Amino acid sequence: MLDDGTGRIRPELVPLADSLRTVDSPLSGLAWLDRHKARPDSTADWLRRLATGDIQLTHEAFHTLEPWRAAAHLRELLMSCGVLPAVDKQICSFERWLIGHLADIPDPDHAQVIRRFATWEVLPRLRTSSQKKPITPAARRHAADQVKQATAFLTWLASRDHTLGTCGQTGIDAWHIEQNEYTRNTMRAFLLWSSASKLTRPFRLPPVQIRRATPMPQPERLELIGRLLTDPDLPLRTRVAGVIVLLYAQPLSRVVRLTLDDIGHSNDQMLLRLGEPPSPVPAPLAELLHRWIGSRDNMNTAANHASRWLFPGRRAGQPMHPDTLAALINDIGIPTFAGRTAAIRQHVLEMPAPVVAEALGYHRVTTAKLASEAGGTWSRYAAGDHWRSPPGWTPRRTGDS
Numbered sequence: 402m403l404d405d406g407t408g409r410i411r412p413e414l415v416p417l418a419d420s421l422r423t424v425d426s427p428l429s430g431l432a433w434l435d436r437h438k439a440r441p442d443s444t445a446d447w448l449r450r451l452a453t454g455d456i457q458l459t460h461e462a463f464h465t466l467e468p469w470r471a472a473a474h475l476r477e478l479l480m481s482c483g484v485l486p487a488v489d490k491q492i493c494s495f496e497r498w499l500i501g502h503l504a505d506i507p508d509p510d511h512a513q514v515i516r517r518f519a520t521w522e523v524l525p526r527l528r529t530s531s532q533k534k535p536i537t538p539a540a541r542r543h544a545a546d547q548v549k550q551a552t553a554f555l556t557w558l559a560s561r562d563h564t565l566g567t568c569g570q571t572g573i574d575a576w577h578i579e580q581n582e583y584t585r586n587t588m589r590a591f592l593l594w595s596s597a598s599k600l601t602r603p604f605r606l607p608p609v610q611i612r613r614a615t616p617m618p619q620p621e622r623l624e625l626i627g628r629l630l631t632d633p634d635l636p637l638r639t640r641v642a643g644v645i646v647l648l649y650a651q652p653l654s655r656v657v658r659l660t661l662d663d664i665g666h667s668n669d670q671m672l673l674r675l676g677e678p679p680s681p682v683p684a685p686l687a688e689l690l691h692r693w694i695g696s697r698d699n700m701n702t703a704a705n706h707a708s709r710w711l712f713p714g715r716r717a718g719q720p721m722h723p724d725t726l727a728a729l730i731n732d733i734g735i736p737t738f739a740g741r742t743a744a745i746r747q748h749v750l751e752m753p754a755p756v757v758a759e760a761l762g763y764h765r766v767t768t769a770k771l772a773s774e775a776g777g778t779w780s781r782y783a784a785g786d787h788w789r790s791p792p793g794w795t796p797r798r799t800g801d802s
Contacts, residue, residue, distance in 0.1 A: 402434070402445055403452045411452045416482040442467060447475060460488055464497045474716050481718035490719060491536035492527050495544055502548060511555045514565065514600070519548050522594045537654035538724055543587070550584055551591035565595055569602035577607070616743035617736065622647055625735055630685040635733055641693045642712065642726055643735045644686050649675055650744035650761055653723040653730075653737060659711040661694065676762040746775050 403418055405411035410418050421434075434445055447466065450456040456466075458479075466472035476493065479485040499519055506512040523544050527536055557576060558568055573592065577585055586609055595601045626647050629640045645656050655675070663674040664682075671687040672679035682690065697713055712721040730737055745768070748757045754768035 402448050404449075405452050405454075413458055413484060414448075414452060417479060417484055420478070420482050442471075444471060444475060447472075458485065460485060460493060460496075463493075464500055469497060477716045477719055489527075489531040489536045490716075491538060491541040492524070492531060495524070495527065495541050498545055499548065502545075502552070506552060508555070508559070510564075511552065511559075514555065515548060515552055517598075518551055518591055518594055522590065523547060535658060538722065539654065546587045547590050550588045554588060554591065565600045567602070568604075570604040573604045573606070615739070616746050617739040619743060619747060622740055622743045622747075625740065629735070630689070636729070637689065637693050637696065638698065638712065638726075639729045639733055641686075641689050643730050643733075643737075644689070645673075646730070646737050647735070647740045647744055648683075648686070649673070649680060650741050650748060650763075651675060652741060653727050655762065657710075657712050657714075657720040657723050657726060660709045661711060662709060663711070664690065664694075676758070676760045678760065680760055746771060750775050 403410040403414045434448075440446065447456060451458065456462050460476070463472050463476045473490070473493070476485065477490060480487050503512050503516055503519075506515060527540070527544055530536060530540065554576065555565070558564060558572070561572075563572060580588070589606060589609065592601075592604075592606060596604065626644060629635065629643045629647070632640070642653070642656055645651050645659075646653065659673075663679075665672045665674065665679060671682040671690065673682050674680075694711070697708075697711075708718075710720040712726065714721045727737055745757070745761070745763070748761065749768050749772040754772040755765050757763065758765040758768040
């Protein structure tokens with residue numbers, strides 16, 4: 402299948418062959434290779450075309466392969482083997498989506514503007530963010546929404562016989578009146594970029610309004626934590642993830658990026674590294690974590706047979722998708738967003754906001770604002786080095802985690 406025409410495996414694909422040969426579940430690997438093998442868009446066909454050079458070993462070559470889910474799985478497997486350079490999977494997803502979106506814009510002038518906006522504003526911002534931490538699915542959706550709203554705005558202008566060049570304060574005000582708050586906030590990046598690029602007449606935008614979710618009552622949060630820790634009928638994965646959200650105020654986009662290397666011990670106390678210093682883990686949660694680590698899902702395929710993710714996903718080298726985990730938690734009646742909001746609010750009431758920020762991975766400005774809104778009275782805290790980890794703590798990081 403990987404023969405390059407000389408009777409041997411194409412040299413660049415040797416790491417892929419080695420990975421497939423060492424999979425823990427050979428039947429699973431064979432099922433993946435044999436699925437729809439007679440079709441021209443099957444995995445087996447793609448591998449043969451990669452071996453002969455008919456499909457280039459580049460990320461761009463995978464943007465147009467269909468079905469896209471199978472193409473994404475193969476691309477991530479190639480990245481995990483080192484055959485393709487590692488690129489954030491959400492950026493790959495956005496680039497693939499962008500090709501189709503641009504092709505569907507009927508006005509070539511509009512398509513050119515949107516291409517410029519995506520190429521010089523949206524994508525660079527995503528790439529810069531990916532250098533600090535992995536892009537979340539929510540951030541990728543937001544980037545796509547920015548492009549879609551920009552496209553809709555150009556259509557709105559055209560319906561009124563206007564272009565970006567003739568759009569000024571009057572046009573911006575008229576558009577703002579017709580839109581909801583989410584659309585206005587999503588379009589802000591395109592309008593500011595258009596103004597900075599001198600594609601529009603001068604205008605001013607109203608300030609952004611930020612609304613915070615109402616946290617659940619503290620007794621309800623504690624009751625949900627108790628249920629997750631004690632109910633044996635609930636799925637173990639859901640219990641562990643739900644407690645981390647409700648106890649440590651962690652968004653699921655961070656929860657799925659946790660690895661086994663983020664769990665350590667000091668003087669018989671389990672620690673979970675969410676920030677600095679690592680947070681102590683209560684005994685009931687520590688017992689759940691030990692059980693979950695020994696029985697993690699998605700560990701018997703070529704994708705993740707040696708995975709260090711705490712919540713492994715089905716794709717090569719990737720953790721579980723946060724939306725998938727969110728659906729599992731919501732299905733058992735745990736409102737993750739309201740629960741996380743309640744948890745961080747309680748933390749800033751009990752501890753100084755800077756300490757909470759460092760320990761739980763929040764920005765100091767965010768926790769300071771939350772403390773002020775919650776009526777916290779902490780104005781200073783004890784001097785000392787709050788950045789140091791306990792003696793002997795030498796965590797190892799996995800990949801881009």
